[in-house]
Amino acid sequence: METSSLNMWTRCRSRVSSRPLPREAGIIGWRFPSSHNSSTGTSPIPRRYGGTTARTQARRFEARKNKPITVEWVNNLPLEPKLQLPLDTTIEESPPDLPRARVVPHLHGGHILSAWDGIPDAWFAPPGSSPMTGPGFFGTTFEYANDQRATTLWYHDHAAGVTRLNVYAGLAGFYLIRDAVEDSLNLPSGPFEIPLVIQDRMFDDAGQWFYPDQGVTDVHPIWVPNFFGNIALVNGKVWPFLEVEPRTYRFRILNGSNSRFYNLSLTSQQSFIQIGSEGGLLPEPVTLRELLIAPGERAPT
Numbered sequence: 001m002e003t004s005s006l007n008m009w010t011r012c013r014s015r016v017s018s019r020p021l022p023r024e025a026g027i028i029g030w031r032f033p034s035s036h037n038s039s040t041g042t043s044p045i046p047r048r049y050g051g052t053t054a055r056t057q058a059r060r061f062e063a064r065k066n067k068p069i070t071v072e073w074v075n076n077l078p079l080e081p082k083l084q085l086p087l088d089t090t091i092e093e094s095p096p097d098l099p100r101a102r103v104v105p106h107l108h109g110g111h112i113l114s115a116w117d118g119i120p121d122a123w124f125a126p127p128g129s130s131p132m133t134g135p136g137f138f139g140t141t142f143e144y145a146n147d148q149r150a151t152t153l154w155y156h157d158h159a160a161g162v163t164r165l166n167v168y169a170g171l172a173g174f175y176l177i178r179d180a181v182e183d184s185l186n187l188p189s190g191p192f193e194i195p196l197v198i199q200d201r202m203f204d205d206a207g208q209w210f211y212p213d214q215g216v217t218d219v220h221p222i223w224v225p226n227f228f229g230n231i232a233l234v235n236g237k238v239w240p241f242l243e244v245e246p247r248t249y250r251f252r253i254l255n256g257s258n259s260r261f262y263n264l265s266l267t268s269q270q271s272f273i274q275i276g277s278e279g280g281l282l283p284e285p286v287t288l289r290e291l292l293i294a295p296g297e298r299a300p301t
């Protein structure tokens with residue numbers, strides 16, 4: 001699998017820690033360079049599919065309520081991404097003369113001033129691109145106020161005309177906000193709190209990611225209205241297996257797929273408890289045997 005197009009670096013200038021995903025989780029797309037990662041200093045964990053190393057999952061942010069952070073986003077993608085996904089240049093905001101490697105981060109569900117919300121035309125491209133920035137660009141340093149209750153957010157690319165491909169390529173990750181209320185609940189933590197991002201993918205015969213390029217109209221000849229992959233990845237791994245202890249776990253589930261809904265259940269038919277949703281903890285826990293989760297949705301938190 002080609003990986004270098006996923007090498008989007010960020011620098012975190014705040015106290016927020018950027019802990020790696022759990023050991024059994026996937027790899028890093030948007031990541032913190034270790035020299036800027038005072039909390040862990042860890043490197044991405046390489047996994048192998050089809051003989052080459054894949055990096056598919058971004059690091060996560062850990063934030064505390066009412067402790068703002070400042071993030072400088074650095075686009076260090078290659079000018080020509082080696083992972084060639086079909087870009088539709090018939091979309092108005094995506095003419096062929098724009099740099100392919102343009103990005104702008106959006107914190108999905110976060111309380112944010114519009115300037116830092118990942119406005120689609122506020123994109124920025126790697127050094128050497130022409131143009132370097134979109135018409136709505138204002139900077140690469142974003143303020144995140146974290147003035148909302150504990151919840152499970154995620155961030156992902158939001159650049160005009162290329163979001164679906166950038167998210168598919170791995171520019172998405174968790175952003176957790178914690179607070180004292182949640183702390184007081186003594187929920188499973190540490191190795192027993194496991195974020196799970198579920199995404200579907202397609203692979204070609206060479207083990208490369210594949211994205212369809214046959215549109216349904218002549219107007220947008222390569223634009224597909226929905227993408228449904230035939231392989232499920234969790235934290236960047238294909239059909240992974242997690243060994244667990246006989247105890248309670250906290251799974252923070254994110255559907256990071258482009259289009260696919262999932263109806264999740266335990267093969268043992270056991271029930272499980274949903275304690276939260278997109279905006280934070282539910283008024284009271286709900287016991288479920290199935291959990292239907294839509295693209296972009298998070299549960300249980």
Ligand SMILES: [Cu+2]
Nearest residue numbers: 106108156296
């Ligand atoms: Cu979103």
